Amino acid sequence: RQEQYLKLRDVPAVTRDGVPITLQLNAGLLVDLPHLAETGAEGVGLFRTELQFMIAERMPTATEQQSLYSAVVAAVGDLPVTFRTLDIGGDKILPYMNAIEEENPALGWRAIRIGLDRPGLLRVQIRALLKAAGGHPLKIMFPMVATCDEFVRAKELVEREKAHLSRHGHPLPSDLKLGAMLEVPSLLFQLKEICAAADFLSIGSNDLMQFLFASDRENRRVADRFDPLSPPMLRALKMVVDEAASSDCQLTVCGEIGGRPLEAMALIGLGYRSFSMSPAAIGPVKAMLLALDAGRIAAFVREELERCGGGDTLRPKLLQFAESH
Ligand code: PEP
Numbered sequence: 001r002q003e004q005y006l007k008l009r010d011v012p013a014v015t016r017d018g019v020p021i022t023l024q025l026n027a028g029l030l031v032d033l034p035h036l037a038e039t040g041a042e043g044v045g046l047f048r049t050e051l052q053f054m055i056a057e058r059m060p061t062a063t064e065q066q067s068l069y070s071a072v073v074a075a076v077g078d079l080p081v082t083f084r085t086l087d088i089g090g091d092k093i094l095p096y097m098n099a100i101e102e103e104n105p106a107l108g109w110r111a112i113r114i115g116l117d118r119p120g121l122l123r124v125q126i127r128a129l130l131k132a133a134g135g136h137p138l139k140i141m142f143p144m145v146a147t148c149d150e151f152v153r154a155k156e157l158v159e160r161e162k163a164h165l166s167r168h169g170h171p172l173p174s175d176l177k178l179g180a181m182l183e184v185p186s187l188l189f190q191l192k193e194i195c196a197a198a199d200f201l202s203i204g205s206n207d208l209m210q211f212l213f214a215s216d217r218e219n220r221r222v223a224d225r226f227d228p229l230s231p232p233m234l235r236a237l238k239m240v241v242d243e244a245a246s247s248d249c250q251l252t253v254c255g256e257i258g259g260r261p262l263e264a265m266a267l268i269g270l271g272y273r274s275f276s277m278s279p280a281a282i283g284p285v286k287a288m289l290l291a292l293d294a295g296r297i298a299a300f301v302r303e304e305l306e307r308c309g310g311g312d313t314l315r316p317k318l319l320q321f322a323e324s325h
């Protein structure tokens with residue numbers, strides 16, 4: 001199997017009916033980056049910057065942050081990379097930060113909420129990213145955005161750092177794109193606004209599932225209770241892809257859902273064209289899409305979503321489709 005996938009490395013990711021699909025990697029440390037060459041991925045769609053913070057014994061300095069980001073920019077070469085700003089809190093704990101007792105950490109003070117309340121932390125990171133990518137294209141995205149306003153405030157922070165660096169004669173990124181992760185359901189009801197404000201959106205399906213169904217992703221009793229291939233999630237994902245297309249906002253899926261072949265097939269049926277996933281998922285997803293007719297799966301998903309009664313998962317139907325095509 002592994003060898004079979006290795007052979008697919010240089011095969012372009014295009015469906016049988018000629019629809020190109022972008023497959024990128026999720027990464028978090030330098031050691032993840034050799035997977036780019038191994039898998040033939042077209043870039044890093046999610047670089048989880050909190051990993052550096054989580055394995056350190058104290059807060060990484062600005063210089064340490066910048067040197068990691070520079071190394072990442074150098075390692076990807078001409079391929080694109082999307083850095084996600086610190087996503088701490090919830091299930092991601094920093095041992096050296098004063099642990100705050102929270103009843104519901106997943107719903108608590110985390111990710112961009114910390115970044116906006118402690119702009120010192122976020123500003124240092126943004127400055128490090130901008131400096132590391134001087135002269136190169138750069139994409140930055142913010143985690144756990146719940147309101148469009150939060151994104152706009154984060155964007156202003158980036159603008160301020162850019163102005164500061166250029167005043168001091170630092171070269172800026174040649175092209176800077178700012179995006180929001182879509183993982184909090186409230187953003188589903190601000191799609192027009194967020195698509196207008198952001199250059200791109202990236203679906204964090206792990207958290208989106210957790211919050212959409214109110215089921216803790218860390219709690220085994222409920223983590224797999226609800227199926228992403230059931231109408232509530234599929235309809236939510238359809239709203240996003242439709243709005244992103246009509247407002248010309250780039251869209252990627254970086255949650256684990258995109259790295260499972262059956263789920264990725266359904267997403268292509270909904271209109272998704274870009275995925276970022278763990279290295280091991282690239283081969284199986286590519287093998288699936290090379291055999292897929294995007295037009296047919298689109299018609300199938302549309303019909304099944306119209307026909308279904310509401311709660312029932314489409315998984316058996318999609319499995320049938322996969323087996324018979
Ligand atoms: C997600 O929530 O789907 C995601 C990609 O981010 P993380 O798993 O790091 O929370």
Ligand code: MG
Pocket residue numbers: 143183204206207
């Ligand atoms: Mg997340």
